[in-house]
Amino acid sequence: MSINFQKELNAEQLDVVLHGDGPCLVLAGAGSGKTRTITYRVAYLLEQGVAPENILLVTFTNKAAAEMVERMQHLTGRTEKLPWAGTFHSIGHRLLRLHAEALGYQRNFSILDSDDSESIIKLCAKDFAGGVGSKKYGKFPSAGVLQGIISFARNAETTIADVLDARYTQFSMWEEAITRVAQYYEERKKASNSMDFDDLLVNWLRLLNNSDILKKYSEQFKYILVDEYQDTNKIQASIVCKLAQAHQNILAVGDDAQSIYSFRAADIENILRFEKVFPKAKIFKLVTNYRSSQEILSVANSVIANNPKQYKKELKTIIKTGVKPELRPSGDNMEEANSIAKKVVSLIHDGVPHKEIAVLFRAAHHSQQLELELMRYGIDYDYRGGLRFFDRSHIKDVLAYLRILNNLADSAAWMRVLLFEDGIGPSAAGKIIEHVQGVNNIEEVRKAGWDLGEKPRMGWNSFLTIWDGMMTIGKESPSKLIESIIDSPYRTYLEGERLDANDRIDDIKQLANFASKYDNLENFLAEAALQEAFSIQNKKKSADQIKDDKIILSTIHQSKGLEWTAVFIINLANGAFPHSRALAEENGVEEERRLFYVAVTRAKKYLFFSYPMAAAGRSNGWGEQVFQGPSQFLDEILPELIDDKSLLANPSMVLNGELTYEPDEQSYGGGPANIKPGSFLRSVEDL
Numbered sequence: 001m002s003i004n005f006q007k008e009l010n011a012e013q014l015d016v017v018l019h020g021d022g023p024c025l026v027l028a029g030a031g032s033g034k035t036r037t038i039t040y041r042v043a044y045l046l047e048q049g050v051a052p053e054n055i056l057l058v059t060f061t062n063k064a065a066a067e068m069v070e071r072m073q074h075l076t077g078r079t080e081k082l083p084w085a086g087t088f089h090s091i092g093h094r095l096l097r098l099h100a101e102a103l104g105y106q107r108n109f110s111i112l113d114s115d116d117s118e119s120i121i122k123l124c125a126k127d128f129a130g131g132v133g134s135k136k137y138g139k140f141p142s143a144g145v146l147q148g149i150i151s152f153a154r155n156a157e158t159t160i161a162d163v164l165d166a167r168y169t170q171f172s173m174w175e176e177a178i179t180r181v182a183q184y185y186e187e188r189k190k191a192s193n194s195m196d197f198d199d200l201l202v203n204w205l206r207l208l209n210n211s212d213i214l215k216k217y218s219e220q221f222k223y224i225l226v227d228e229y230q231d232t233n234k235i236q237a238s239i240v241c242k243l244a245q246a247h248q249n250i251l252a253v254g255d256d257a258q259s260i261y262s263f264r265a266a267d268i269e270n271i272l273r274f275e276k277v278f279p280k281a282k283i284f285k286l287v288t289n290y291r292s293s294q295e296i297l298s299v300a301n302s303v304i305a306n307n308p309k310q311y312k313k314e315l316k317t318i319i320k321t322g323v324k325p326e327l328r329p330s331g332d333n334m335e336e337a338n339s340i341a342k343k344v345v346s347l348i349h350d351g352v353p354h355k356e357i358a359v360l361f362r363a364a365h366h367s368q369q370l371e372l373e374l375m376r377y378g379i380d381y382d383y384r385g386g387l388r389f390f391d392r393s394h395i396k397d398v399l400a401y402l403r404i405l406n407n408l409a410d411s412a413a414w415m416r417v418l419l420f421e422d423g424i425g426p427s428a429a430g431k432i433i434e435h436v437q438g439v440n441n442i443e444e445v446r447k448a449g450w451d452l453g454e455k456p457r458m459g460w461n462s463f464l465t466i467w468d469g470m471m472t473i474g475k476e477s478p479s480k481l482i483e484s485i486i487d488s489p490y491r492t493y494l495e496g497e498r499l500d501a502n503d504r505i506d507d508i509k510q511l512a513n514f515a516s517k518y519d520n521l522e523n524f525l526a527e528a529a530l531q532e533a534f535s536i537q538n539k540k541k542s543a544d545q546i547k548d549d550k551i552i553l554s555t556i557h558q559s560k561g562l563e564w565t566a567v568f569i570i571n572l573a574n575g576a577f578p579h580s581r582a583l584a585e586e587n588g589v590e591e592e593r594r595l596f597y598v599a600v601t602r603a604k605k606y607l608f609f610s611y612p613m614a615a616a617g618r619s620n621g622w623g624e625q626v627f628q629g630p631s632q633f634l635d636e637i638l639p640e641l642i643d644d645k646s647l648l649a650n651p652s653m654v655l656n657g658e659l660t661y662e663p664d665e666q667s668y669g670g671g672p673a674n675i676k677p678g679s680f681l682r683s684v685e686d687l
Contacts (some may be wrong), residue, residue: 001379003075008152013037014517015253016284017044023244023278025229025271026253029315030300030601031291031563038225038253039068043075045223047224056221057085058240060228084221088399089197096195104208110194117196119144121150128177136171139496141171141178148499150182153309154198155265157234166586169552170495188496201235208242218246224549228270229254231261237270239276248278256311257304260557260595268591272309285313291563293321295641296607300600303636315601322627324643325600325607327634333513333571337373341612344379344551347566347606354380356565357386358552360599362577362592363503363511365389367553367569371515374551382550385558392529394494394504395511398485399528402478404472406521408445409437417466420493421459428456442471462489475521493567502581539552567603569596572611572631589632609634609642 005017013033016026017040028034045055059065065085073079084091093111112120122143141149149171160179164172171451172450189195195203201314208214223246226232229252232240244250252274253522259268274283288318289297297315297656304310330336347357359381361367366388374381388394396416403413411433418429435448445467449460468486485491486508494501518524552564571577577596584589600607611634 003040004049005040005044008042009037010288011041012284012286012288016286016345019114019282020251020284021249023248023281024251024284025274025281026251026284026286027311027313028253028255028286029289029313030255030258030598031289031556032286032315033288033290034227034253034255034286035064036577037069037286038227038251039075041225041251042072043067045523046072046078046251051224052080052082053084054084054085055223056091056224056240056243057082058088058091058224058226059085060087060231062087062090064227073147088204088239089200093206094199095207096200096203099207099213102213103206104190105195105203105483106193106196108193110192111200112189112194112196114147114197118147119282120188121146121181123183123190124181128174128181139492140174142493142497143495145171145499146178146181149178150185151198152265153182154202155233156267157238159288164559168499188574201239201641205235205239205242208239211340211653214242215246222249224250226250226252229256229274230256230259230268231266232270233265234270236416237267244278248280257307257313257594258560258598260560260591260598262587262591268587269346272311283311285311287313287315289315289317292310292317292601292604293323294602295324296603296605298641299325299607299637302638302641303593303600303633304597306636307593309590321605323605325603325609326643327609327613329613329630331612333369333612334373335358336610336612337369339371340570340608341373341377341379344374344508345377345567345609351496352565354549354551354607357568358554358559358562358564358566358602359568359570360554360556360559360602361570362556362579362595363506364392364555365503365507366576368507368510368514370553370570374461377614380550383553385555389507389510392504392507395507397490398482398508398511399525401466401470401490401518402481402525405475405481406525408442410643411437416458418463420490421462423455423459424463425456428452428459432460465489476519478524479516480520481511481521482508486512551668556595559602560598563602563604566606566608567599568608569599570610572609572634573613574629574631576611577631577633593633596631620623 005014009017010033013036016037020026020041026034026037028037030413035656042055042057046052057065057068059068065087069082069085072082089443095107096103096105097107100109111187125140125143125146126463128140147169149160152167153160153522156163160182161175164175189199221243224240226240231254240250240252252271254266256271256401259271261267262268275283292300292315294317297317299312329340344357344359359367364386367383369385371381371389386392394554397420400413400416403410404417407413414433414436415426415429415616418424418432419426424432431452432448432588438444438446439447446464449457449464452460466485466488469488470481473480474486475481486505491501491505494504498504515524518527554562557570578592582592611628611630
């Protein structure tokens with residue numbers, strides 16, 4: 001079957017397909033037909049007589065590889081598959097099965113899953129957890145946290161010390177111990193003829209240090225194609241660059257403007273330095289977008305142009321709708337959520353299918369108020385990028401603390417909170433619960449640990465620190481109760497057990513903000529229980545309902561590669577997006593800007609920006625709400641590109657720090673109705 005490449009590809013894509021020999025970097029903008037271009041390039045190589053086994057096609061999911069192969073078969077009429085198409089890990093696994101002996105392994109080596117790996121690390125760390133250092137420095141990191149630190153170091157080809165210094169400074173005092181745990185872990189794996197997932201990359205690269213093996217595969221893989229090159233980490237880039245050094249036929253396809261996974265050790269420098277690694281590299285740009293309107297792409301181009309380190313390009317399209325992206329501020333998170341829910345109802349009424357509407361946010365806790373509002377409007381949603389707010393384990397943990405204060409007989413809540421404490425197991429917890437359920441008044445709870453052994457009594461004393469803090473506050477302020485838990489030993493527990501402890505603490509702070517609307521514990525817990533019941537009921541929906549009758553709520557990270565007719569990007573407030581922690585990280589703002597770019601380019605026709613002007617849960621010393629400005633990314637959008645009746649387009653609203661905005665009740669979302677004229681508008685930097 002002969003393919004008419006000129007007819008089926010645009011000029012940009014055709015150039016890559018016909019002239020992709022030698023080192024090539026394909027900068028594929030969002031929605032520009034990246035997958036199509038790679039597939040046709042493979043088909044072209046096969047038409048030119050290249051054998052399938054001479055093509056190495058590396059993707060980031062096996063599903064992506066399978067789809068490319070299937071499309072290639074359809075194009076060429078061939079039935080054979082590409083034997084070396086797959087993820088880095090799957091291809092590394094196949095090669096290691098063939099050459100395990102070269103590294104001192106047997107070919108029947110075991111692959112450790114995440115749980116297996118964590119169990120071994122726990123054994124390696126047993127001499128440090130609870131040891132002398134724990135008394136001096138606090139709780140030693142859990143096996144799960146250690147696993148994450150070790151994995152990041154290996155994928156980034158760096159040291160434990162560098163990882164701790166750059167990302168986990170709270171564990172810096174444990175540097176020597178963590179380094180020794182990592183060494184013990186390597187020794188135990190080797191002794192048991194086992195590899196974890198990171199070893200599939202580390203040991204693949206080690207194989208290529210064998211000159212005979214490197215010669216064999218650099219000669220076999222005459223053409224190397226790598227998808228999503230901006231998401232590769234250092235070790236992955238080292239592997240493909242080493243294989244390509246002999247023949248130089250490497251086609252790296254990606255978009256530096258969509259590099260957003262540095263927290264997984266992805267390194268944007270791989271794509272930015274490609275020309276230094278391959279000085280004779282050809283650069284191709286795919287900038288014709290087939291997804292979004294020009295009105296949306298102009299906004300994306302306007303913002304990403306502010307990144308200093310990038311390959312400059314401007315997306316273009318033939319789609320013009322005349323519909324500009326909209327921006328409206330709201331008074332606070334509740335008003336923002338209400339305005340979005342109303343607009344969703346309006347879009348659905350106008351014929352936009354539920355599944356073609358998405359609400360995107362920088363951090364998971366940004367969705368909490370919106371989830372409540374959607375429920376009140378009867379709008380079903382599918383949550384991407386994690387669990388719904390009230391389904392998250394740390395939210396359930398905090399609610400369990402509040403439940404035992406409200407109801408001493410709540411054995412399930414007691415069991416949950418007691419098992420956090422070192423030294424308290426199910427047996428000791430059972431004895432405590434039995435005692436508590438028999439007390440005549442709440443003051444007698446403290447006596448529950450008197451008959452315990454030494455270790456569980458230490459755990460009980462730790463729990464009492466939390467209990468006494470709650471007792472001091474009482475049941476009239478659920479918000480302050482939650483704040484006391486944030487500042488209690490539970491926080492230490494989270495930081496020792498979870499790499500994403502900061503994100504979980506942000507969630508709990510959002511829960512405290514939500515609880516501030518209730519003046520007693522019982523009413524707050526009742527509302528929280530209703531939210532959880534709604535979530536459980538929602539899970540029982542049929543598959544058809546899940547597919548057709550839900551809008552999408554998603555973190556921006558989880559939205560990459562997807563598209564919707566209408567997209568809302570919410571909580572675009574100073575300090576929220578870009579995330580405040582990114583401001584302190586090297587190149588942090590640049591990655592946040594790329595994340596914003598990804599969010600914008602998910603939209604096909606309608607795009608809505610919003611931000612709350614009142615900082616959630618924050619007040620000044622006089623008990624008045626603190627106001628915040630819009631995200632700096634909104635300031636970077638050229639004013640003529642946006643339908644903006646907000647403060648951004650009307651600087652006269654703010655005169656000498658005095659907000660003179662009068663809310664327009666007819667405008668989208670009702671305007672910032674909670675803000676009174678004369679209130680002082682302050683940005684995060686001013687706080």
